[in-house]
Amino acid sequence: MSRTFRIAPSILSADFARLGEEVTSVISAGADIVHFDVMDNHYVPNLTVGPLVCNAIRPLTKAMIDVHLMVKPVDRIVGDFAKAGADIISFHPEASEHVDRTIGLIREHGCKAGLVFNPATSLNWLDHVIDKLDLVLIMSVNPGFGGQSFIPSALAKLTEARRRIEASGREVMLEVDGGIKVDNIAAAARAGADTFVAGSAIFGSGDYRGTIAAMRAELRVLG
Ligand code: DX5
Ligand code: ZN
Numbered sequence: 001m002s003r004t005f006r007i008a009p010s011i012l013s014a015d016f017a018r019l020g021e022e023v024t025s026v027i028s029a030g031a032d033i034v035h036f037d038v039m040d041n042h043y044v045p046n047l048t049v050g051p052l053v054c055n056a057i058r059p060l061t062k063a064m065i066d067v068h069l070m071v072k073p074v075d076r077i078v079g080d081f082a083k084a085g086a087d088i089i090s091f092h093p094e095a096s097e098h099v100d101r102t103i104g105l106i107r108e109h110g111c112k113a114g115l116v117f118n119p120a121t122s123l124n125w126l127d128h129v130i131d132k133l134d135l136v137l138i139m140s141v142n143p144g145f146g147g148q149s150f151i152p153s154a155l156a157k158l159t160e161a162r163r164r165i166e167a168s169g170r171e172v173m174l175e176v177d178g179g180i181k182v183d184n185i186a187a188a189a190r191a192g193a194d195t196f197v198a199g200s201a202i203f204g205s206g207d208y209r210g211t212i213a214a215m216r217a218e219l220r221v222l223g
Contacts, residue, residue: 003194005219007212008033008066010199012146020060027061029208035197036067043072043095044144051084058085070143074102082109090114090137093125103132118143119151123160130168136161141178146199150179155191162192186218
């Protein structure tokens with residue numbers, strides 16, 4: 001079966017003083033999606049950017065903006081990101097009081113909805129909501145920082161998530177986030193991922209085009 005693979009650079013590792021240029025550079029270097037990490041110094045111990053910055057980069061690209069909310073509470077900020085041009089809004093189930101309601105809220109705003117699983121979070125959260133999701137995101141690091149090492153147990157979790165997606169019969173993207181590099185992207189794809197977040201591996205490389213091409217070459221044999 002042929003799968004579409006997508007590469008989603010995380011702006012967390014971009015040069016924030018030149019964020020607009022960084023976004024246009026990675027997209028013209030062959031990336032598919034802009035992964036936009038939102039941290040609140042409450043749900044995770046780090047603080048990044050909000051809807052204003054999403055709105056500022058929106059006109060720079062037609063690529064999907066994939067907003068990864070690491071914030072608590074979730075619902076209050078959903079509408080602001082939808083207005084700021086987010087295409088996908090994903091959140092952590094532990095950060096929402098009412099997971100089904102939050103998914104509904106994201107979809108009512110015309111965005112695709114994603115649920116994010118920390119390394120210790122059970123996939124059982126999918127049991128009653130997979131029919132309403134557009135994306136499942138498996139964290140292969142604990143959320144909060146770029147540049148951490150891939151946690152190998154994410155591979156088995158990706159395989160289980162893939163199994164659940166296939167069983168649902170729906171088109172649901174399966175994204176992996178954390179420690180993805182040229183040398184482990186194929187393993188993540190083999191385990192079931194189709195969308196690959198990479199922050200430090202791309203923005204830290206100095207050669208965005210070369211790194212994205214090397215990632216695609218790893219995926220080509222599997223496609
Ligand atoms: C971590 C973020 C990731 C992070 C990935 O909380 O969700 O998107 O930026 O960075 P790397 O690819 O460097 O692990
Ligand atoms: Zn992320």
